[in-house]
Amino acid sequence: MNICVFCSAAELDSVYTDAAREFAGLLGKRGHSLVWGGSDSGLMKVVADGVQEAGGRLIGISVEFLRDVARPDADEMIVTADLAERKALMLDRADAVVVLVGGTGTLDEATEILELRKHGMHAKPVVVLNTAGFYDGLRQQMARMEAEGFLPIPLADLVTFADDGQQALELLGA
């Protein structure tokens, strides 16, 4: 399975890096490939290292203005002209999407993928890995959207939340 991971490009506390490393190890051990933003920094690097060390393939989808920080030893590295093309290609190459902890870049990627799913433009499963309750606020917000009629489909059909990497992969059947 090609699993697209959106996650932070920042250096983070071990509560986040340990969980990301564990998830990446499972992904690699089970023979899946990682589709990710291609950079060798922060949590993105932790995940790519973990997948590669466990024997998984790395498919990087970088973007022209970040070409200089693309990981040199990925199995594949595609460089798109802009962020919009990059997101489209990441989704295109993925069988499923997992959202790890992140900032505005991660949120941008995740919400676009959810919006496309909401409109039936794809049916790829999306799981949010809620390490240390990082996404409790988002989960609560989305539950409110559902309860108050802002979502045209059940929230559970749009996205599911996992507490750890094992559960995330279980939800994907991966």
Ligand SMILES: C/C(=C\CNc1ncnc2c1ncn2[C@@H]1O[C@H](COP(=O)(O)O)[C@@H](O)[C@H]1O)CO
């Ligand atoms: C090493 C440097 C920059 C590297 N930055 C990024 N490289 C690749 N992809 C990135 C980068 N920043 C954002 N992205 C994409 O958004 C997500 C991470 O954003 P966040 O705001 O950190 O959550 C990630 O999934 C990428 O696809 C120079 O210092």
